[in-house]
Amino acid sequence: MANPKPLMQDVSHDAVQSALRTLDAGSNGIAALSVALRGPLGTPFVSAVELIRQARGRVIVTGLGKSGHIGRKVAATLASTGTPAFFVHAAEASHGDLGMITPDDVILALSWSGEQPEMKNLVNYSARFAIPMIAITSNAESSLGSAAQIVLELPKVREACPHNLAPTTSTLMQAAIGDALAIALLESRGFTAVEFAKFHPGGKLGAMLKHTSDFMHTGEAVPLKPLGTKMSEALAEISAKGFGCVAITDARGHIVGIITDGDVRRHMRPDLMDALVDDVMTRNPKVIASNSLASEALKLMSSKISSLIVTDADRPVGIIHLHDLLRAGVA
Structure with missing residues (x-):
């Protein structure tokens, strides 16, 4: 033509x-x-x-x-x-x-x-x-x-x-x-934005105004390991759950850190499998509350984060992946 x-x-x-x-x-x-x-x-x-x-x-x-x-x-x-x-x-x-x-x-x-x-x-x-x-x-x-x-x-x-x-x-x-x-x-x-969501349930705007709890994976799908876990077990959890990360919790079940694929690469050494997650994890990770809007999750993910742990009172209750938001039309 x-x-x-x-x-x-x-x-x-x-x-x-x-x-x-x-x-x-x-x-x-x-x-x-x-x-x-x-x-x-x-x-x-x-x-x-x-x-x-x-x-x-x-x-x-x-x-x-x-x-x-x-x-x-x-x-x-x-x-x-x-x-x-x-x-x-x-x-x-x-x-x-x-x-x-x-x-x-x-x-x-x-x-x-x-x-x-x-x-x-x-x-x-x-x-x-x-x-x-x-x-x-x-x-x-x-x-x-x-x-x-x-x-x-x-x-x-x-x-x-x-x-x-x-x-x-x-x-x-x-x-x-x-x-x-x-x-x-x-x-x-x-x-409020929550009230606004009541009148906009459809389309991209409706998706952005849903809560993270509407999109998160829960239960056994959430990659979790406690402090004191060996890295060999943590890596197995990352591989099995498929989110590219594992959340680390303390004795009370509160999230205290996260290990991502990037953390593993940065700490790569011969004895990594025997190291403890305590020494590899990134402390005070970015998380999002279960009642937060999906648009807030998307904003956090704009800084090269593909998965976010969803929390309720500092306890992990789910995980949300960028692809979940894309499929829902949030982005």
């Missing part, structure tokens, strides 16, 4: 310059949002976080067009970080979906202009049943802004589109303020 014809240099240059202008416009929008949060946007942002935290129901995120697409993402991020939320399309709300919204909920409405007529019925429903509404818009004086209890007014910036029409910078800012809300709520609740 022939190689594709390379693009002309001037076309490539124009495309790159266009991309850079788009990124610069987006960066300017995020920078303006940061300035606003340090100023007039800060107080309503805090109020929005507190309102959502105190709500007995869920966050109903709504929007139309590009704002609707961003709203779906915001709802998903909120839900996955401990704030119950779902998306209701503003137009579909007028055709029965208003029934999904209860007086215990909070509505989070996204509209850059704040003047979309399709939102009128939803706004009226919010007022009729005293359902608090937070508006994310660039115009606090708009119909949406005027109807909302809290307005997160985003700075007016130029779109990356050369005609200043296609929503680009504005949607980036909407997504950013949505992420900011989600993380502020997560941190205010003390939402």
Whole structure:
């Protein structure tokens, strides 16, 4: 197959310059949002976080067009970080979906202009049943802004589109303020990685959030020998168990050292078979607790370690190999 014809240099240059202008416009929008949060946007942002935290129901995120697409993402991020939320399309709300919204909920409405007529019925429903509404818009004086209890007014910036029409910078800012809300709520609740795992059981992220106990080998599969063991026995254990190491324990069953293939090579001498493990082992080896996340195990293994002893109160209860994590999709 022939190689594709390379693009002309001037076309490539124009495309790159266009991309850079788009990124610069987006960066300017995020920078303006940061300035606003340090100023007039800060107080309503805090109020929005507190309102959502105190709500007995869920966050109903709504929007139309590009704002609707961003709203779906915001709802998903909120839900996955401990704030119950779902998306209701503003137009579909007028055709029965208003029934999904209860007086215990909070509505989070996204509209850059704040003047979309399709939102009128939803706004009226919010007022009729005293359902608090937070508006994310660039115009606090708009119909949406005027109807909302809290307005997160985003700075007016130029779109990356050369005609200043296609929503680009504005949607980036909407997504950013949505992420900011989600993380502020997560941190205010003390939402932990363990809790995060409950909502992400699938895929690589789900695997990383499982515990080492979910992957470890246990019982007779764990290579163990007590202090005072001859190296000949320790080597037989390394060979039989196939993990390239053997953990050394004291009289109380606590791990005190480890002997790896590397330790054997470093101590190779004629009388090695008669030596005691006490003289060859690496003391205070790296281990991992059985309730630690698999992602923590992977991080420890990044320093040229292929097997980790899993412990519970300093007693070896299992062993985990890098291949176990790879097969599970952690890496």
